Amino acid sequence: MPSDSYLNPASDDFPQPRPAFWIGQHDTARVEALTDGHYHQMQNCGYDFATAPITNTHFHQRVKALYHSHVSALQASTTLTSKQKTNPSLPDPVLPTLTDEDTSLGPCPYIGNVLAYSSPWIDLGSSDPVVASLSRQALNLEVAFANWCGVRSVVVPGPRADEDARAVAQFARAILETFDVATRVNIIIHLPMYREPGLEEKTPLLSTELLDSREAAAAGQKAAQTEDEIDLFGAWDTWHTIRSVCNYATRLYAGKLPKRLPEMELQTRWFAEPLHYLTLGPTTFQANKSGNPSLSRHHQDLIFTYMRLKTAPWFLLYDVGPTTASLDAAVASASALTSDFPSLADAKSSPLPGVSPYIMYMNYLQRQQEPYSQLETETLTSFQDWLQSPLQPLSDNLESATYEMFEGDPVKYNLYEEACYQAMSEWKTLNKPTSSPRSANGGPLELIVTVAGAGRGPLVTRALRAADRSGVPVQLWAVEKNQNAYVYLLRQNATVWGGRVNVIKTDMRDWAGPVPLTASGSPASAPTKVDILITELLGSFGDNELSPECLDGIQRHIARPHGLSIPESYTAWLSPIATPKIHANLKTVLPNDANAFETPWVVRLFQMDFVAQKVPGKPRFQQAWEFVHPVWGSLQEQWEEIKGERMPRTLNGGGAMNNSGGLNEHNARQCHLTFYCRPRGVCHGLGGYFESTLYTPQAEGSEGAKKDLVELSILPDQIDRKSRDMVSWFPIFFPLKQPLYFPQDSELEVTMWRQTDDSRVWYEWIVEAYTWVGAKTRVKVGSSELHSSKKVACLMQ
Template sequence: MDSSSSPAGDLPVYYVGQHESTRQLPISPQTWRRAHDCGYDMLTTSITTPLFHSRVLALLANQLSELKDRPLEHPIPAVSSLSATDTAITPCKTISYLIGLASPWVDLSSPDPLVYNISRQVLELEISYAAFCGLNKVVLPGPKLQYGSSHGDGLVQYACAVQELLALNNFMQILIHLPMMYHPDQDGDDVEGSLSPFTRKEYTEEGARSKHDFLGTWDAWHVIRSLCKYHARLFVALAIPRHLPAIHAQTRWHSEPLKLLSLTAQTFIPNPKDKPALTKYHQDLIHRYMRLRTPPWILLCDVGPIPGVPNVEPKTSKPPKAKGHDSADASKEPEKFLQALIEVGQNDQRINQTSIKTKNPTYHLAYIRNLQEKSPPQSFLELFGAGYYHDFLQNPLQPLSHNLESESYEVFERDPVKYDLYESAIRRALTDWVSAGKTASSPSGTIVVAVVGAGRGPLVTRALQASETAGVKIELWAVEKNPNAFVLLQYHNEHTWSNQVHLVQSDMRSWEGPVSTQPSQQQQQQQQYHSSHPHTHQSQKPPSQPHQQPPPQPQPHKIDILISELLGSFADNELSPECLDPLTHTRLNPTHGLSIPSRYTSYLTPIAAPKLHADIAGRTLTDPTAPNTPYVVMLHAFDYLSTQQPPPDGNPTTATATAAAAPIIKEAWSFTHGAGSGATSSPSPSAISFNNNQNNNNNEHNTRSARLTFPTPHRGCMHGLAGYFEAVLYAEIELSTHPLRAERKSRDMTSWFPIYFPLKTPLYTPDNSSLTITMRRCTDARKVWYEWIVESFLEPPTFPQCRKSR
């Protein structure tokens, strides 16, 4: 069941499963077909039976009894292998539609080594057998955080156990079931027959815990996945509560590898028709999470049985719950505690064959399906990136050193927004030039326009259209170094542009500028004078030679308007400054010359992007330079770490916002081109020395550096920097990938994705801390590269000043 786009192409696919905590029967093909007919895509199944649970409890109780007489000994009993009565699953055709549930009564985070080791053995047996049967997804109960100040040690041993479980096979995905936020009142262990109450008193300690913590369970997840080295088969099964946490907690989970969203009947509220429904905030949350590149599955828990399928309803009272028996009671009277659980476990095998109630039990499923149909329409950019570009790492193009393929040009030319803005800028520049009465550089008085790096010619076409629309005649030049693209330019010039374009196959840095064979205005006046006085100076010429004018000499001249599309995702990362330097400083009209774009600015912000970090870590196995390489990526599953504080709503337990807080994005540096830009002239490429023994840096004026500080109000883990840019084409016409301005300046533009500067080692940032980023654009006679350094600072607490007493 791979998540993919819907046939309509604009709605996400919802895979919805059903879970019944009382279901003990094996999932037969008939049961699965009935569930599928009702609209479910998957079912859950317990890996082991209550009889196995009772056997483990007996083993633990017997061991505790023996330890009463030998308190100094710490033997660990071995849990014997599974038998046919210990499990209800077998390899079958429907196994791929099932999600395995590991025993929820184990406690991998227990400080008691006896409870921990038995729990670890139980899970190893279950995971090993589930893998044998072909289950490819198993949900593990999350770590318990009720052990006070010792919960950190429990998290480490929990993570180590998960790491061992991942190593048992090479295909199974392990999902850690976690609540969306931590709250001590909701963190009690209410699982029937849990091993937690058997934790001996000498291993427990009281510790102060906060009333609630929006990122408490995320902290636990961060420890687990970090110690498991961002394993590719480790995911989150997130329990959605009835009351959602603050928006910064919601966006944090959006950046994590979500595989499952579980909703219980208590998550829903009755609507005016007394039918189950979700609040608007829950709806927005699900819509947002379902837009991920791989949408999570939805699991409806205990919302009613499958119609027509017998359900398990124990006829005896339920066993004592963990919160009703502390560790001291369980350890003092293990036999009594055990006997009650064994009796209930045996009674749980009785099956109630009574008829199903007439009330429709699939209202919750119908609501989720209706929610899918009412999903907000995806934006143009979401549709553009869905299924492929989202969070897909690409190496930045290097058109200066590599000749691009036609397919690469094709991707850029599909973006009409960029070229519409370019055409508007060219038309506006031509109109203003004529209105201002500026002198053109062509000998004939025509405005000289040059498109450098013409590629397959889209900007050439737009320049001709702008000239025609503005009613201004131009002398158009197109320069391209790619010999393959130059062939296509020649074809377009003959069949599309009516040979109006002067084509030059050359590197723009070594191009000497436009050279016209047309006579200048002075030569035209002389020719007109001689044609009106044919006998002037005729005696000075030999009578045997006819009268003829000398051929016009080439007339080099300047460029009036220079057009280029050399920008990268970080503006200057495709070496636009180095390419344009020789042209803007030596070939451009020194008085009125324009460059389109005239200015571009780079921006930065720190982000959490665990998926990108995991992908880069995988590349490191074959490419050691992967963590030091900037990537172009359409960021999707990520979280801004530096944001503006949202306004307080006065109720922290229900703090929810309709939109995420605005990210703080700061300017790094800028480049300006055109007449009067004030930049220092760079030498010709032929003058650059490639002698490594010389400390020459002829491109030093293009170096840049920035040191920026970002506040981080909420703790998180920084995986890298997101880079954006803005470019002024002409006047107020701009291009922008800045998240807060792109919608206004260049909506639906797809030519550039953000750039991502990764960190080799993720950096944890505490609450109310700050990140200081040092970014440098370095250069020498051979190359240009970036260096980035990140520092985290914790703001010291402030204390009130005390008056001196006399």
């Protein structure tokens, strides 16, 4: 019988090829859309798609003529003295609709492979209101027509400077309007990664052509003054303003890759942004030893990083050929070859273009991509930045498929087995007492082991394997409340474990404890204690699936003082992040889920940026709190000792937190963390992670050496060292309703609470931004509101 992977070549068992490069061509000198012949010759050069200007020079001249006629009419009808002002109520000129003379673009068989390019002379940020109005109207006409033709994306050249906030805001407002004009196409803002000299748009703006030459000269002088002062984050600031005004609409932008890549902080900032095209021009490439185009190692690494995205970007090569003239010659030659019967010599001398050397290099680069790693299977890649609601393990019974997904991680279970093996081996080495009646009065060593929340039994299997490896006999209990999983556990015990396991169906918090076999083989008269309690109740934030609350209900069975819990402790960690893609997705979820921005989401954070830097005393990842097990002397134990009965799970009317009885208040937590952010940026929420110590060795290793802890971690800077290739947990994301912008050299103050009212657990969080204005003076520059997941709290019942 063939396996599923044999029947399905796309299975994760087969190495999958890296994404193919989709490469397009853009010519800044092109003023007419490609003809069918031009497009076919472009394909012969190796390109997959090409840009097309939406309008031509006729439309350009018509806009300028309308401006001149409007100004002339205004001057003819109004006689102004030096003290008079133009009536602001006079109407601006209205640009008539497009005609067939204004554009050569139209529906065609390959329209899906056409990238429409808006006119670069359009000046949406002009200080002249008439020029700005005409530019806005021209853009709307172009976008509407491109949308009608069926193109998928329209590229709009972005603002040419970042210092003029008025012009940037004006540009952003005009882009917002295009979303109503074009309902289907993507609006792509063409911006550089930073304002590197040589990447400027060369086409004069409408303002430069129409306004007084003195104004144009003054603008050019101002640009020359700022040319030597490159603000690396200026272009990103402009983009952030545009997408904020557009309310994080699901639109994309293209970035021009510079000749010299900037610092890594700016590269990771742009990596987090929604990207559809990477634009490479002639200055980006450099000639290799044979004179062919190539890219630097830094550019290659950047491209390979982008190609790891679930939706990999496309490439747009500009001004590297073929030119319009060469395409005209190729079309004419192709027409001659098909209409006549040329000789071989004529065919050989034909100017038909071959594959572009730039395309050949990009194809070579495509083949140089490293194969997928174990963490980049097709399944895991599909989970990039995909929002998942946290599990409710106490109130819900998990499906078999959910258990199966968790069981597919050998790294986690190898670590659990190692922790059990070391604990059992050291138990024998240290000659510790046990809770088994068979070990009493000098009997052979035997441990009482319990797996609580056994699920389908993977930890049971590993505990039995650890016992066999260590040579320490065990009596093992598997406790599970899910009645469906209970059936599976019974079957596993009969067919796999050889009846070595006592399977118990109950909530672990209600379990009366193990009743072991005595030396005579008969059950003991009363429950005994547990030597080793094993659980896998950890969530993405450590405690978010109520591991502390679950263990509170069962840890009373752990033997004192020698009994232990695996895991023995876990810590929650936080870091502020920028993730515009997830923020935009949450906005689309919000109409159907009023709590979207109050929910801690489980998500494989990928296209994101850590906005904090690592500095002394303020690391990028900081610990929020810790839980340690077992906990002796809990409020529940005190109640039982005094009243001789189990404490109810809820007590109302007390003075504890949230007017509860305080039963679970010892599991409440609070933290206040300070993160340093060197460049200016924006925070969309908090990335949450956890680490856990499964077992701390108590005996010395060989030659007195201290043994390493058995740990697992999902912290980005620790996972490779402690639990490499582990995939059981994705991070947790605490979103902010409104993105928090902060200036350069800011400090983000993060305050979070773990709250409870004895029946449920939830989180509350707030982020504040401060900046230093003096040696001892710090001012607040922004703050989020207080978020609370109380309405989607994790239930304790």
